[in-house]
Amino acid sequence: MKTTIEELEGKWIATLEGELDTVAALDVEQALKPLMDSHGKDVIIECSGLEYIASSGLRILLSILKAAKANGSKVILRNVNEDIKNVFKLTGFISIFDFE
């Protein structure tokens, strides 16, 4: 599981590649810590390389979203594949995140 984050044009861009299972979630949580306080910057998470996500991963995304909303900034998920979209539907996350 590969996680990268960078600031670009006043936004946070995070890229997730690989399988975000329960084990991987431990590291990913650490890696995405900066996003927990985005200082009003929108967060874009690139998911084109994301093949799998477990509930631990969903929890991380939810935490980022809650923090961002508190600052008034948005969280946008990019290029989420169909299987993962299905998981988002099952958990109701489909209606709380913005997708591109």
Next chain:
Amino acid sequence: MPDTNRKIMQQKKVRQWTKWPAVIIVLAAIFMEAILAFQYNYARAQLEEELERSTLMDLITSALRIQEVLSKAEVAVSNELVHAEKQIDDPQYMQTVLHSLVQNDKDNIDGAFLAFKPDFYPQEGHWFEPYVRQKDGKVELFQMGSPEHDYTQREFYRMAMEEDVPHWTDPYWDGDGACNWVITYSLPIKKNGQPVGVIGVDLTTTWINDVVNYYHPHPSSFSIVLTEDGKFISAPTDSVASEALVNHIVALFNDSAVERKVVGVGRITRFKFYDPEYNEYGRVYYASKKSAPHWQILLVCYDSEVFGELVELRREMFLWALLGVAILTLIVWLFRRESRKLQESQLSQERIGAELRVANEIQQSMLPHHMLQLDDVHIYGRLVPAREVGGDLYDYFVRDGKLFFCIGDVSGKGAPSAMLMAVTHSLFRSASAHETNPARIMQTINEASAEGNEKNMFVTMFIGVLDLPTGHLRYSNAGHDNPIVISNGQTEQTGSPHVQHLECDANLPVGVFADTKYTMQNTMIEAGSTLFLYTDGLTEAKNVRRELYGEQRVMQVMIVCASEAMLPKQIIDTVSDGVHTFVGEAEQSDDLTMLAIRYTPARYKSILTDRFTLQNDVHEVTRFGAFIKHVTDQLSIEKALAGQLRLAIEEAVVNVINYAYPAGTDGEIDVHVESDGQTLRVIISDSGVPFDPTVMVKADTTLSAEDRQIGGLGILLVRELMDNINYERTDGRNVLTLVKALHPES
């Protein structure tokens, strides 16, 4: 429905019947009036006859009395005539007879006289008419004859002389003599057989009125006496009848155009008159004296006096009849009111009946379908309420691979029990949503029911939770009839299936005390066995002799069902037939409920099995993930489905890792995977603390981001992604079974 038709017909009849009263009253009134009219006419005819009889008597009496007086005068004159004729040559002596006449009958005879042919007595002169009169007690003699008083022209003289008959004159005013209205009776005096003079008397007429009006049956009646020609002889005084009235009546009498009728056996004639002064109708009866003079005596009567009482009576009878009709009307009105009340109560009863039927339909719809047939269980239930709605209940549903079922009996029957039944039913559903221990389910229901249970109604109840994969039955009994188990195994002695009651603790019924503790019991149900549950409506069904069906008979029927290996529906039909035959004509006394559950677990024919063991460490997940992938590859499961399976299983295992063993302790988690080609079964077991993930609350997916909780996602995903999830605690181990169909129908 013939029942409804009969009720409609009854209603129609009642409505028709309420129209009749008006007709009845009218007919009764007409009938009464007809009877009264008939009676009246008859009575009137009778009175008229009576009147004619009394009138006849009255007239006859009057005539007789008149005749008596006249006769007296006639006889007196006749007697004196003899004397006079003897003294015919001595005119002076002859005059003495006149004194006799006057004195003998002082009352009526006013004057007596002789009147001779002119110059019969040359010594007396041309005229000789001696007249003796009473005046003021003194008797006076006059000579009446004179050129001014030519008696030869007078009626009394001429009639006697020329006609040679005794004669009564009509009344005339005698100015010279009596100075009053008189009638004169005269007889011829004869000498040598030839009339030479007349002897006679004058009578006043006042006595006539006294005689004829001496007494009448009716106070206002009066009599008038007329000559043959209809001229006055006597009339009543002004105080009895006014002159105008008398004249009017006499005028009518003399008017030939007036309608008359002969009555009284042909002896009296009658005509009617109208008195304008008193505004009264009356009638006049009259007849002639038989002997001369043939005076006509009239008797005048007023209708009101004759028929007055009858009219009064009629009026009174009419009022009584009116009262009678009024009472009849009152009775009829009361009857109508009662029948209308009856109608209304009938209608409201029907309305209540209709509502209860709807309530029954609702109740029936709340029950689960009477039949359920799954792969591993076959259920058939029947509930027959004693009234439109009943207080019995049964329910069953499958959740997470377990069959939750219950049967209950609310004390009493009818609508109140039905309502408590509905409440208990929903309590059962809500309590079993997150609980698999039947004793705890019972407790929840009990606490909620005992609260606010003012009517002290209670429910006997049996709750069972059958784990379908293993056949492990957990149950709790709250005062209900023990179910019967027909086990698949065979007894040694008879070789037929074993039939016996399930052994149950005697817990209190639900709703009595809020703090009642309920016990849970366990047993294993063998494949092919049947559970038979019932309420006491079965064992306490009564026949006409008030005998109970009883436990023994139920057992006997059960044994028969067992020996014939009957399916649930057949069992229930057989028991129903048995109890209906027994009850016969008697009314169903209590709700009758039966539930038959047959356990037929399918053997899993796996084509692939594999195992994996991991420690309760999250890091093991990676290795575990590889194992799952290996399995899904072996089964050629396509990528998306494989991903779902991986996710679900990972979430389940992670849950176990997190909760099964106390923090800090090591433990093993066993994962057993098998597939029959159609489904994939994953059995995750551990020996940790009892932990049932199926009772964990799913996350609420409808909440907004701010409100979303962090937890609950794992179990949500497991439930959503897997087709079946089942948890059992067996032999000190948590056993979680997940099942997914590999080729779902689209």
